Amino acid sequence: xxxxxxxxxxxxxxxxxxxxxxxxxxxxxxxxFGALFASYVMLRAGATDWPPGxxxxxxxxxxxxxxxxxxxxxxxxxxxxxxxxxDFGRFRLFLGITILCGxxxxxxxxxxxxxxxxxxxxxxxxxxxxxYFTLTGLHGLHVIGGMAVNSWLWGPGSKMWKTxxxxxxxxxxxxxxxxxxxxxxxxFLFPVLYLL
Amino acid sequence: MNEEAxxxxxxxxxxxxxxxxxxxxxxxxxxxxxxxGFTVTAWRLHLPTHLAITLAxxxxxxxxxxxxxxxxxxxxxxxxxYGVLALTxxxxxxxxxxxxxxxxxxxxx
Amino acid sequence: xxxxxxxxxxxxxxxxxxxxxxxxxxxxxxxxxxxIQYAVTGLLFLLFGFSLMMLMRWQLAYPGRALPLLGSxxxxxxxxxxxxxxxFYNQLGAMHGTIMVxxxxxxxxxxxxxxxxxPLQIGAPDMAFPRIxxxxxxxxxxxxxxxxxxxxxxxxxxxSGWTSYAPLADIATSGQTWWLFGMVFLITSSLLxxxxxxxxxxxxxxxxxxxxRLPFFVWAQLVTSFLLLLAFPPLEGAAILQLMDRxxxxxFFLPSGLVVxxxxxxxxxxxxPLLWQHLFWFLAHPEVYVLILPALGIVxxxxxxxxxxxxxxxxxxxxxxxxxxxxxFIVWAHHMFITGMGTTMATFFQTTTMIISIPSVxxxxxxxxxxxxxxxxxxxxxxxxxxxxxxxxxxxxxxLPLGLAATDVHLHDTYYVIxxxxxxxxxxxIFGLFAGVYYWFPKATGRAMNETLGRLHFxxxxxxxxxxxxxxxxxxxxxxxxxxxxxGASYAHAQHVLQWNVVSSVGAWCLALAQLPFIFNFFWSxxxxxxxxxNPWEATTLEWAAPSPPPxxxxxxxxxxxxxxxxxxxxxxxxxxxxxWEAARA
Numbered sequence: 001x002x003x004x005x006x007x008x009x010x011x012x013x014x015x016x017x018x019x020x021x022x023x024x025x026x027x028x029x030x031x032x033f034g035a036l037f038a039s040y041v042m043l044r045a046g047a048t049d050w051p052p053g054x055x056x057x058x059x060x061x062x063x064x065x066x067x068x069x070x071x072x073x074x075x076x077x078x079x080x081x082x083x084x085x086x087d088f089g090r091f092r093l094f095l096g097i098t099i100l101c102g103x104x105x106x107x108x109x110x111x112x113x114x115x116x117x118x119x120x121x122x123x124x125x126x127x128x129x130x131x132y133f134t135l136t137g138l139h140g141l142h143v144i145g146g147m148a149v150n151s152w153l154w155g156p157g158s159k160m161w162k163t164x165x166x167x168x169x170x171x172x173x174x175x176x177x178x179x180x181x182x183x184x185x186x187x188f189l190f191p192v193l194y195l196l
Numbered sequence: 197m198n199e200e201a202x203x204x205x206x207x208x209x210x211x212x213x214x215x216x217x218x219x220x221x222x223x224x225x226x227x228x229x230x231x232x233g234f235t236v237t238a239w240r241l242h243l244p245t246h247l248a249i250t251l252a253x254x255x256x257x258x259x260x261x262x263x264x265x266x267x268x269x270x271x272x273x274x275x276x277x278y279g280v281l282a283l284t285x286x287x288x289x290x291x292x293x294x295x296x297x298x299x300x301x302x303x304x305x
Numbered sequence: 306x307x308x309x310x311x312x313x314x315x316x317x318x319x320x321x322x323x324x325x326x327x328x329x330x331x332x333x334x335x336x337x338x339x340x341i342q343y344a345v346t347g348l349l350f351l352l353f354g355f356s357l358m359m360l361m362r363w364q365l366a367y368p369g370r371a372l373p374l375l376g377s378x379x380x381x382x383x384x385x386x387x388x389x390x391x392x393f394y395n396q397l398g399a400m401h402g403t404i405m406v407x408x409x410x411x412x413x414x415x416x417x418x419x420x421x422x423x424p425l426q427i428g429a430p431d432m433a434f435p436r437i438x439x440x441x442x443x444x445x446x447x448x449x450x451x452x453x454x455x456x457x458x459x460x461x462x463x464x465s466g467w468t469s470y471a472p473l474a475d476i477a478t479s480g481q482t483w484w485l486f487g488m489v490f491l492i493t494s495s496l497l498x499x500x501x502x503x504x505x506x507x508x509x510x511x512x513x514x515x516x517x518r519l520p521f522f523v524w525a526q527l528v529t530s531f532l533l534l535l536a537f538p539p540l541e542g543a544a545i546l547q548l549m550d551r552x553x554x555x556x557f558f559l560p561s562g563l564v565v566x567x568x569x570x571x572x573x574x575x576x577x578p579l580l581w582q583h584l585f586w587f588l589a590h591p592e593v594y595v596l597i598l599p600a601l602g603i604v605x606x607x608x609x610x611x612x613x614x615x616x617x618x619x620x621x622x623x624x625x626x627x628x629x630x631x632x633x634f635i636v637w638a639h640h641m642f643i644t645g646m647g648t649t650m651a652t653f654f655q656t657t658t659m660i661i662s663i664p665s666v667x668x669x670x671x672x673x674x675x676x677x678x679x680x681x682x683x684x685x686x687x688x689x690x691x692x693x694x695x696x697x698x699x700x701x702x703x704x705l706p707l708g709l710a711a712t713d714v715h716l717h718d719t720y721y722v723i724x725x726x727x728x729x730x731x732x733x734x735i736f737g738l739f740a741g742v743y744y745w746f747p748k749a750t751g752r753a754m755n756e757t758l759g760r761l762h763f764x765x766x767x768x769x770x771x772x773x774x775x776x777x778x779x780x781x782x783x784x785x786x787x788x789x790x791x792x793g794a795s796y797a798h799a800q801h802v803l804q805w806n807v808v809s810s811v812g813a814w815c816l817a818l819a820q821l822p823f824i825f826n827f828f829w830s831x832x833x834x835x836x837x838x839x840n841p842w843e844a845t846t847l848e849w850a851a852p853s854p855p856p857x858x859x860x861x862x863x864x865x866x867x868x869x870x871x872x873x874x875x876x877x878x879x880x881x882x883x884x885x886w887e888a889a890r891a
Contacts, residue, residue, distance in 0.1 A: 002430075003430065003431060003432075003433060003435070003509070004508070004509060005433075005508045005509070006433075010508050013507060013508065015508075016508075017433040017434070017504050017508050020503070020504045020507060020508065021433070021434065021500050021501075021504050024499075024500045024503055024504070024534060025496070025500055027534065027535065028496055028500075028534050028535065028537070028538050029538070031535050031536075031538035031539055032538035032539070032541055032542055033542075034538075034539070034542075035538060035539035035541075035542030035543065035584055035587070036542050036545075036546075038539075038583075038584070039542070039546060039557065039580055039584070042577060042579075042580050042583070043557070043575070043576065043577060043580065046577055047575060122553075122554070123549060123553045123554065123555045124553060124554030124555055124556075124572075124573055125573065126573055126575065127555075127556060127557075127573065127575040127576065130549065130553075130555035130556065130557060130573075131557075133549075133553075133555075134545065134546065134549055134555070134557075138545065
């Protein structure tokens with residue numbers, strides 16, 4: 001039994017099912033991170049003093065991570081574009097770079113967290129560090145999730161390119177949308193936590 | 197089945213169309229790098245708090261809009277998606293603001 | 306008994322591939338199987354949650370008295386010598402609320418009815434994402450199991466109310482951590498489900514089924530799905546923060562200088578308990594509309610079908626639920642009027658709360674006016690739908706003094722609140738859900754439920770629900786607080802209303818007896834009920850075009866909609882209904 005509009009667009013909405021599905025999911029993610037940002041606002045507004053980010057955090061490393069994530073977003077677009085043009089080889093190249101950038105981001109995060117723990121800066125130390133670890137931790141989980149999906153699409157999932165290239169291209173596009181959201185969240189996390 | 201599928205799917209997205217999107221994405225990438233540099237430089241200037249917050253959030257919003265508009269191709273998306281996102285944006289504001297507005301330290305009465 | 310129309314297929318879908326027991330009945334991707342899984346699991350949780358309350362009602366009626374037989378079975382940690390400990394009472398209270406709302410009503414109303422009926426009513430072969438649908442059930446069930454197992458954690462289950470307010474929940478026993486993890490499972494299940502419902506409704510409508518030809522039930526489920534999609538994530542965020550407080554030593558919700566049992570709490574402080582309340586109620590207020598909307602949808606279907614006339618004010622009802630859904634996101638702090646928010650914000654939330662009552666009144670009024678001039682058939686579903694109307698009216702009206710800050714100050718956290726929300730959910734929503742069970746059981750099983758047992762179930766439930774909940778308004782107005790393990794017995798101001806505790810408790814135990822005909826009817830009719838054809842209720846919406854029960858793929862040929870959903874008593878038509886799927890005459 002075939003579900004209609006899995007790949008083809010429904011004429012009146014102009015969309016296929018997966019595209020709507022992923023955007024609905026992203027909307028829910030915006031509300032999830034929104035709640036944590038709202039918590040940041042409420043806690044900071046109610047605090048007598050709030051440390052500048054640089055007191056505890058490494059701005060150069062985070063700037064590097066920002067560049068890494070932005071780059072991975074571009075390579076994600078290029079991976080999708082390669083599929084649209086039928087170039088499976090370049091798709092694998094660009095998606096591979098995207099995954100490696102994600103890995104790089106996580107490695108930097110690992111060094112950041114280790115340094116904190118080494119200095120005995122834990123989530124329990126103060127409210128700033130609590131929200132820092134929670135926000136970046138949840139974001140980090142999303143990076144891992146995105147990398148898992150991308151790795152599956154790079155590896156076993158890519159078998160679909162041979163049987164249903166349009167469907168596979170859409171899947172990569174949707175995974176890309178998720179990955180861009182991960183980048184977008186970081187674009188706000190970086191200044192809020194590190195620079196303000 | 198394979199040839200049909202390829203032809204079918206190449207037809208639905210014109211190659212020129214995709215090339216334009218790729219060029220747009222690369223341009224956006226460069227803008228993002230510049231804006232990142234700008235926001236870090238602004239940080240090093242140690243501006244007064246309110247100005248620093250406003251500027252940082254403004255730059256982040258511009259960067260975010262570029263990612264949303266071009267990487268996520270929202271500039272050429274369908275009305276339904278715009279509708280879902282508009283609804284989300286409208287509900288995002290009370291979530292962010294009302295808790296702090298109800299705290300006694302925030303609103304002067 | 307309806308004549309089958311020409312469009313009704315009598316043969317199963319051609320490709321019935323053999324999937325084996327596990328893929329057919331356990332890990333199915335068929336929305337009908339998943340819907341039945343949700344419905345049966347939800348009904349079982351409702352029964353369990355109700356049982357917890359029956360136990361509580363012994364303590365409330367006879368505080369400090371040993372419960373014969375059952376009391377001694379529950380052990381020293383819960384009921385030593387058969388007498389309920391306050392800590393156990395609190396566990397029962399917190400879990401009763403949690404189980405009824407999150408494991409019972411919503412899974413039945415949305416997961417059960419939504420999954421089973423929605424694709425059929427829009428003429429679709431299944432949901433847009435069948436595997437995600439299966440995943441959604443398999444996140445719900447483990448979440449439910451985690452919640453049940455939490456009773457066996459050291460110190461027992463969560464015991465800080467279903468609302469889990471900080472700082473109490475932050476420092477509570479390990480059962481609270483189980484609750485938080487359980488909620489993560491349930492929220493995930495809900496998100497997967499809501500995405501599926503929205504995409505399915507938008508994309509898989511049959512040809513000719515424009516939005517304003519959709520049955521009201523579909524609109525109700527669509528709005529509900531948006532509420533779930535956008536309101537649950539902040540609670541997930543809050544749960545993460547509370548887990549951090551409990552497991553990582555943070556102080557998101559712990560204020561500085563907190564003293565517990567005479568000792569300063571060893572925590573960083575600097576947190577805000579009200580932050581939890583905001584994030585919790587941001588979900589929990591839309592959640593109450595999640596509780597009512599599917600039931601309103603079911604009642605609308607049953608009323609149209611059993612009055613043999615179109616719904617009055619269909620368009621107004623649709624615009625009302627859309628407006629209601631939107632407003633539901635900006636009223637939440639009416640649960641927090643006594644937290645010191647100041648008059649500006651209190652006025653804002655009071656105003657939005659008053660405004661939101663308007664669409665509810667529009668929908669209820671439209672349903673009541675729909676009865677006018679109808680040829681009413683008093684079938685069991687219709688009895689429950691008719692009972693729903695005044696009961697939801699009482700529930701809604703009693704909400705008004707709670708939505709106004711000045712009166713809420715006196716009524717907040719009293720039995721009045723418990724009376725208000727139970728009227729809306731119990732003889733409100735649950736009556737709607739019962740109506741739905743009796744109405745769609747024939748479609749799901751190919752057999753009808755017994756009408757006599759249905760009447761017994763209805764009258765017993767109606768009478769005893771009122772016996773339980775009406776006294777709560779009296780007690781609340783007298784100032785009896787909620788969540789008191791002795792029902793107010795140790796308070797002077799409560800003495801003159803304490804006898805109502807006994808009345809409510811007897812009502813609860815009698816209500817349990819009134820459910821026996823239903824439980825028997827449900828299982829007996831599934832095997833021995835009178836067999837029915839595709840459209841036993843002579844209804845107009847698309848689900849009645851499919852066989853009873855529908856095969857995999859639902860329809861042999863997918864139907865087309867040729868007209869609106871409630872073409873009953875059309876002048877000039879041969880009979881008193883014209884189904885949506887019937888081709889237009891030349």
